[in-house]
Amino acid sequence: MRIVHVVTLVSDDGAYGGPTSVAVGQLEECAARGHEVTLVSLWRGRSPAPGRVGAVPLRSRPARALLPGRFTGIMHPLLARDLWRAMGAADAVHIHAGRDLVSLTALVVAALRRKRFVAQTHGMVEPRRSRVVRLFDRVYVPLLRRARGFLVLTERERLALAEVVGPQGPPLRPLPNGVRSRGGSAAGPRRDRxxxxxxxxxxxxxxxxxxxxxxxxxxxxxxxxxxxxxxxxxxxxxxxxxxxxxxxxxxxxxxxxxxxxxxxxxxxxxxxxxxxxxxxxxxxxxxxxxxxxxxxxxxxxxxxxxxxxxxxxxxxxxxxxxxxxxxxxxxxxxxxxxxxxxxxxxxxxxxRFSIRAVTDRLEEIYRDLSSPGLSGVTVPVRDISR
CATH class of the missing domain: 3.40.50.2000 (Glycogen Phosphorylase B;)
Incomplete structure (x- = not known):
């Protein structure tokens, strides 16, 4: 399969944290299984953007602050073109979505491309009452509802996301984060104290x-x-x-x-x-x-x-x-x-937290994107590891 992930920011200091780490880990395992993978993102760093993050090909543009907010308002106009091209050839699209311009643009492009996609919000999309968020959500939430399913980490996230998208929203499926066991191979001498x-x-x-x-x-x-x-x-x-x-x-x-x-x-x-x-x-x-x-x-x-x-x-x-x-x-x-x-x-x-088990589930979900509906039903996240 040709798999495209979208995340808001990749940077040399790991500033965007978990969502970027999760996206890279999922794609590395997909690539190891023979899938063709691409990560589309903004880049921020002291040097030009790398062509790869680990084993994952990166398609990026420099982050520019177009609106206030550390991540909310960053964007680059040409990223929309990159998203259009990457999604056009994709068999599966996976958007790591927050309330920000990159996520919004990815959702717009997926809608215009008529691409079936899944969204993973990493706890970043919760009910908010501010006027600015309500205005943003008038555009954002209808596009988010076009996802064929949401991948959620915890019961708290499931409840919060269900409140944002409403009872008629797409299925919410539990998916834990996963890592690959590294042993001590990444380390120099252990500093005992x-x-x-x-x-x-x-x-x-x-x-x-x-x-x-x-x-x-x-x-x-x-x-x-x-x-x-x-x-x-x-x-x-x-x-x-x-x-x-x-x-x-x-x-x-x-x-x-x-x-x-x-x-x-x-x-x-x-x-x-x-x-x-x-x-x-x-x-x-x-x-x-x-x-x-x-x-x-x-x-x-x-x-x-x-x-x-x-x-x-x-x-x-x-x-x-x-x-x-x-x-x-x-x-x-x-x-x-x-x-x-x-x-x-x-x-x-x-x-319980193996990237292999997570990717087994992701492969099933990606295959479902070509079917009339995303298989499976909403389940309590307390069953996430079963």
Whole structure:
């Protein structure tokens, strides 16, 4: 099959996060199975856009800010032409859709091309009451309803998306994110006492809680070191203030945003990965850490926390700095506990979050795009892994 995915942004710092990572992972596995794949996106970076992202051919244009908003208003006029050409030859079109100009343009082109497509919103399309969103949705939502199906991660996303598109919208089908187990192959030597934060420095990601946790751990495990990586989205000044206030300048470092390959390497080399964010729907960074054998500490509001806790595959906490610190200290000092968590994490990737299983489902969905209707019915997302 000729498969085309559309995502809003590819960048050298991984700024668009999960949707881009998911699209690339899905397409890499499709390509490994012999399908002809293309990713269409905007590009933002210090160098010209690459021709490929990993093994995936990339068709891109430089991102330009046409309207306010970090991602909402970026576009390039010639991207519409690229979408028109790419979709014309496609057997399956998969739009990773947010409320933004790229997604809107992709939906318009799919409609004009009369292409059957599936949409995956990654939790980005929820009910909003602002006047601007209501005006945008007058055009956006009718086009979104033309999808042959929506791929959803969680029950919360299913309910939110159903409210946006209405009861007569397309079927909503559960599809988890998936990763390929990497073992330790992406890593240099493991840094036995390094604790890692790898996410946007945004209030929802709670990098401040990571610094507070670091202060508590440092008192108990003086040799521990802490690294934060990610694009600043408003929290960096407070992070730096807290580092100075606790006297942690030689203990906690901020290294800016990392390119995707560098991010994987950083996770593979860390002793512990901590994601203190709240209401994280389906964090790819957690799955990636599990895939490279790095033990994970997360909060109980993470969308996959219950599954990971049940499997003993992550240290799940209430998200307070004290609870995060307790979990990190245990993993830094208890080798048996650390090994058990890593082994369970590998099993979770292989059995429930494997990109192979995800792509098996995607192939079925893509084949259905050539039939009169998308097979299957809406099912509760609690059955996502069955």
């Amino acid at each position: 390094e604790v890692l934060f790898l996410a946007r420095l945004h209030p929802r990601k709670r990098p401040e809680a990571f610094v507070e946790m670091a202060a508590l751990v440092h008192r108990r495990v003086p040799g521990a070191r802490f690294a934060l990586y990610g694009a600043d989205e408003g929290s960096l000044p407070e992070v730096l203030r807290l580092i100075a206030a606790h006297g942690l300048e030689d203990v906690v470092s901020y290294g800016g945003a990392l390119a995707p390959a560098e991010a994987v390497r950083a996770q593979a080399e860390a002793a512990v990965y901590v994601l203190p964010s709240v209401d994280e729907p389906f964090p790819m960074t957690v799955l990636q850490a599990l895939s490279v054998g790095t033990p994970v500490v997360c909060t109980d509001s993470c969308g996959i926390a219950e599954e990971l806790a049940h499997r003993g595959a992550a240290a799940v906490t209430d998200g307070s700095p004290a609870a995060l610190a307790d979990a990190v200290c245990e993993l830094l000092t208890d080798e048996e506990r650390r090994h058990a968590l890593v082994a369970a994490g590998h099993r979770a990737v292989e059995e």
